[in-house]
Amino acid sequence: MAAFRTLDDLDAGQRVLCRLDLNSPVEDGAVQDNRRFDRHAETVSELHAADHRVALLAHQGRPGRDTFVGLEQHAEILSEHAGVDVTYVPDTYGEEALAAIRETEPGDVLLLENTRMVDAELPEESPETKADTEFVRTLAAEVDAYVNDAYSAAHRSHASLVGFPRVLPSYAGRVMATEYEANTAIAAREFDGEVTMVVGGTKATDVIEVMEALGDRVDTFLLGGVAGELFLRAAGYPVGEDVDAELFDEQWAANGDTVERVLEEYGDAVRLADDLAYADADGDRAEIGVEEIDTKETDFLDVGGSTVAEYQSRIHRSEAVFVKGALGVFEDERFADGTVGVLEAIAETDCFSVVGGGDTSRAIELYGLDEADFSHVSIAGGAYIRALTGQELVGVAELERSAESDGD
Template sequence: MALDFYTIDDFALDNKTVLVRVDINSPVDPSTGLILDDTRIRLHAETIGELSNRGAKTVVLAHQSRPGKKDFTTLKQHAESLSKILNHKVEYVDDIFGSNARNSISKMKRRDILLLENVRFYSEEILTREPKLQSETHMVQKLSPLADYFVNDAFAAAHRSQPSLVGFAFMLPSAAGRVMERELKALYNAMDNVQRPCVYILGGVKVDDSIMVMENVLENGSADYILTTGLVANIFLWGSGINIGKYNKSFIKNRGYCEYVKKSKKLLKNYRDKIIIPKDVAVCMGDKRVEFSVDDIPNHPIYDIGTDTITEYAGYIRKAETLFANGPAGVFEKEDFNIGTDDILNAIASSHAFSIIGGGHLAAAANQMGLSKGISHISSGGGASINLLAGENLPVVEVLMERACRKI
């Protein structure tokens, strides 16, 4: 797929006001309110720093969590963290598009960086509507006249059609930031130039996402094998006729995933030779790891794939030329049940294949294990990357490409 959109290389930035949307949504300790991990802030610091170094007046738009969550808070800490990372003062304004925010933008000088308040404090930001309608919101209408360009670097939120993500592209010449550019080039290039065998490793608890990807890549023939782990594997075990025990069945039912058990049966019927399910699992018994063949699963929670399954999956990974992985293999946060996730990641990192890992828990685990250098691309956005792999259109990308015809 041709990626026809502007990048910041196409903009003359010196002394221009640039609105840049990033995704610095970070884990926050609910008891102290302190940011626990600044990975995303560091990631987007590259784009923000480049804009400033090229003389732009950089106005940063970002969100933190969503209404109702314990980590839904201001961006004051984010500004402080960004200042330290860039070694450059980042002014925080506790306003989004009111007079305080607009006056602060108007007073900016060359190379200044300003971070506006959490855009999700504004109720219209939560609403998902057609991109063109988002350009009519108060935020977009108030801030657009103050800027020369809009840069979208928020790949992790690219699957959402919200005002700060898609609205400004209808009002200002728009481009992709460095994170957005790098993500799209890596993912689209991998999908357009799949080397065989192509192996997908799908796990975690977001079964709906994984099933969506499965249906797409099996139907279009881009996947040679799909290795199932995590809750995804439990659903396919149940769908294949394996008795996974009352506890595990109840867990699936309580999450509202029974419909996916039915879908798994259909997928197994049509693609049984391509969908690989575990031959053994690790259950939690008395807080200990105990492994069982899938024919003898007791009524205890399944927390990981078993050793024989790990060995089998490693064989598929070694033979692969292209690897896509998303979601951990089990409850990797719990000691003794991280073996599947760790061994799968080690196998991916030591393989010769072109490998892509979706964002979220699996990416965090890879980084914690120091395996990032052995993986071709670790995505910053689990939801966006998984939607892309599932053949879904990303509103942010569509708008960037549609509006690239605007004269700069």
């Protein structure tokens, strides 16, 4: 377990600045509800119940993108999930924000404006530099403590994530603590039985990093998605090439030699798809065995039924299963068999399980699976990959540094 303090260590009745990650899809200007609100609601409601005066920080989108909007809608959605009135303040650290913070009563919860509307927020700079920004110095002077609950952004050295722990007593929120413990379990826990990892998605570099970092901890890697097809190419099959979608050739040029080396090094632990699925002339799902492919003439959008059955069998006899990335284009029901099939197998198996990486966890909700059937469903993407591969998360490191320095 990380050596940071949590809400259990935070005295009641303080002025608290709390960083969440409420970054969400935006469709036609409407912010979409998602599991991040539900997860962070636990921390918010707990801070409210302990009579803290709470000012929340969060980001949405990036400047110049359609998703770069204010947080008024986020306050409404979070209020519903937390069962607490969350007051939106259209200012981050100016006079309006400072006045609102000073006027809070015990149990009040504010949501300040999008941190990425602050110039000092985004540049990746050292925690020392961020701590010395006007943004951090101004807000820190108004509160007693800082809580970081934004695990999914903990790999970013942004002001609201790494500056405040340098100048305030700092604590991990419930999402931060839970995500960290679950996502580092593959390196920190001992498992007596088989450890299996389902690895897919669109980025070969992610798969390579995971396999190289965890090769001595994982018994079997089950591959799919774009990355899995690139590994099939490395194994000599005529796939993993661009047809309509430009997903393969550029990655192969950059990583082909490394994919071949990793496949050779970890070959005994790697299971590749026996068959692949595609859309036939009528738009229906069709499948073909990889041994039957002479040349790639269409895009392959999922692993095939034989592969799904084999992967499910391996999962059923595993003690621990970790998922990073989808095995197909699961958003299209025709090509969800691989991703949903392994998730269903995990749900049926009495094993320790962590599902994360990009949008993979969204398939659980999309296809009506019960989140309670998994040990942990991560809301993190980049931070999940970094945790799996043993890379430092600067936001976590700053919480640990704060706990250590305050204990001196």
